[in-house]
Amino acid sequence: MNLITFTSEDLIAPDTLVLRDRRLQHLLTVNRPEIGSLLKVGELGGMIGQGEIIALSPEQATLRIRLDTPPPPKREMVLVLALPRPKMLKRILQMVVTLGVTELVLINSFRVEKSFWQSPWLSEAAIAEQLRLGLEQAGDTVAPRVTLAPRFKPFVEDDLPALMQGRQGWVAHPAKQANGPQEGSAETRRLSPSTKPTLLAIGPEGGFIAYEIEKLQAAGLICCDLGPRILRVETAVAVALGQLLP
Secondary structure (H helix, E strand, O other): OOOEEEOHHHEEEOOEEEEOOHHHHHHHHHHOOOOOOEEEEEEOOOOEEEEEEEEEOOOOEEEEEEEEEOOOOOOOEEEEEEOOOHHHHHHHHHHHHHOOOOEEEEEOOOOOOHHHHHOHHHOHHHHHHHHHHHHHHHOOOOOOEEEEEOOHHHHHHHHHHHHOOOOEEEEEOOOEEOOEEOOOOOOOEOOOOOOOOEEEEEOOOOOOOHHHHHHHHHOOOEEEOOOOOOOOHHHHHHHHHHHHOO
């Protein structure tokens, strides 16, 4: 935990923070602070600063806080991601926070199993928990917006054009696989660092089908190739976002 995040519910006074949950256990077992120790704190959705421990026990930690620094800036990056397996989704949610994505849209695809959409990990509380863990790792307080689009065609036709306004759009889609041409093969380009507002679409395991690629291209997305190796979704997300970072 590189940042202790909190909300107004954790405050007993405007400048006094009390921790009693997993954050306290992390402090006691990992940080092992003493009275007077200074720790980095940040209000969710707000400013970052320091907290001085003024009382400490196995039951709670009390910190006097001072917030004076804005959260780290983000680039305008929208990630459109075919809904991955629930266990993988947890890791990806934290990853997109640490890489500074501003918006995540989870969409349906032909190769996405229907059961994934019934996963408890898609609940608002479960998503918020993983985003918060990502914020604590990244030292940030502002989580990306997360939306669900369980119907592919309405999303591409109705919602994607608005998301593409003022953005450069990419869809990760290899030109070839080890056993021959990729379904719906199209001319691809390599990603390169950019400071422009960007939208990146990444498909499910096995990739988008030809129909989906055609619809995404019609919306203005350019096919990009992440290299000759076949990547898992979470690896593709990390590689693609890493290549786009300036």
